[in-house]
Amino acid sequence: MRIAVPNKGRLHEPTLSLLERAGLHVEETADRQLYADTVDEDVTVLFARAADIPEYVRDGAADLGVTGLDQAAESGGVVAAASEAADGDLVDLLDLGYGSCRLVLAAPEDGGVSAVEDLAEKTVATEFPNVTRDYLDRVGVDADVVTVTGATELTPHVDMADAIVDITSTGTTLKVNRLAVIDDVLDSSVRLFARPDVAGDPKVEQVLTAFESVLAADGRRYLMMNAPKKRLDAVKDVIPGLGGPTVMDVEADENGNGMVAVHAVVDERDVFETISELRSVGATGILVTEIERLVE
Ligand SMILES: Nc1ncnc2c1ncn2[C@@H]1O[C@H](COP(=O)(O)OP(=O)(O)OP(=O)(O)O)[C@@H](O)[C@H]1O
Ligand SMILES: O=P(O)(O)OC[C@H]1O[C@H](OP(=O)(O)OP(=O)(O)O)[C@H](O)[C@@H]1O
Numbered sequence: 001m002r003i004a005v006p007n008k009g010r011l012h013e014p015t016l017s018l019l020e021r022a023g024l025h026v027e028e029t030a031d032r033q034l035y036a037d038t039v040d041e042d043v044t045v046l047f048a049r050a051a052d053i054p055e056y057v058r059d060g061a062a063d064l065g066v067t068g069l070d071q072a073a074e075s076g077g078v079v080a081a082a083s084e085a086a087d088g089d090l091v092d093l094l095d096l097g098y099g100s101c102r103l104v105l106a107a108p109e110d111g112g113v114s115a116v117e118d119l120a121e122k123t124v125a126t127e128f129p130n131v132t133r134d135y136l137d138r139v140g141v142d143a144d145v146v147t148v149t150g151a152t153e154l155t156p157h158v159d160m161a162d163a164i165v166d167i168t169s170t171g172t173t174l175k176v177n178r179l180a181v182i183d184d185v186l187d188s189s190v191r192l193f194a195r196p197d198v199a200g201d202p203k204v205e206q207v208l209t210a211f212e213s214v215l216a217a218d219g220r221r222y223l224m225m226n227a228p229k230k231r232l233d234a235v236k237d238v239i240p241g242l243g244g245p246t247v248m249d250v251e252a253d254e255n256g257n258g259m260v261a262v263h264a265v266v267d268e269r270d271v272f273e274t275i276s277e278l279r280s281v282g283a284t285g286i287l288v289t290e291i292e293r294l295v296e
């Protein structure tokens, strides 16, 4: 099975790190190599431009692809489940949570365009012509779309366009270029995409579960401690655990009091408060560790 992942740019590193954490270690390759093996002999990684990945998957060059929803939407249809797929659609299997950005319609701050209706008979420049045309159809505005391959923010200032549809995340680029957001076109983040015909394959399910387990572990910590057996209920009350803690009998303390070891998964935001509460109900030897993966 082949997974297409971004070969460079901002999505490259986080995607490799996700594969690594998911247990799909990518074998060392020289930079720019197109393919790489993983520790799983059935899984090959294919490096491609973020914008080309949806096409690789649609065409069958790859079975799975990791890229932005914006890129997938630009290249064709995207559906949430294989059962809803029409010919050529991609299935959006999982939101991987990084690469979050918005495609927005923006125009010069002090210009003549302050609502999408003002764009009738005018021109919109974008790297996303298909998404932009779909959007204009949806809102019922007849505007020209010109395709550019970068520096879109410049086009309204050189009379190439009256507005743009472009990616924004912090808003800095729009601000620097004195452009104001007029409307949201698409919310995007990086997703795991599959072709509908492979979406239910056991190997695909295995990759999906591995990715999900990484996301589930994010923001969670593993707590281990010892506690007097008679304080167990109090300890349990303190731990906002995932399906209740794991409790094991351990050796009694020096006074012969029964002791237990308690393990639990907790939200990292709760760790600080939880530790002092655990100490106050008699827990000792409290250990906090990171979790690599969590299969629920
Ligand atoms: N500013 C941003 N913040 C968050 N995500 C972004 C941002 N810009 C782009 N992305 C996401 O990353 C994807 C890839 O962007 P792009 O193709 O521009 O590559 P890049 O990482 O910028 O590298 P390069 O432009 O140098 O090829 C976009 O389709 C989008 O999903
Ligand atoms: O809202 P902001 O945080 O300013 O981000 C938005 C900018 O980020 C992306 O550009 P990128 O940095 O990828 O440069 P590129 O044009 O070379 O792709 C995008 O094309 C916008 O220009």
Ligand SMILES: [Mg+2]
Residues within 6 Å of the ligand: none
């Ligand atoms: Mg970019």
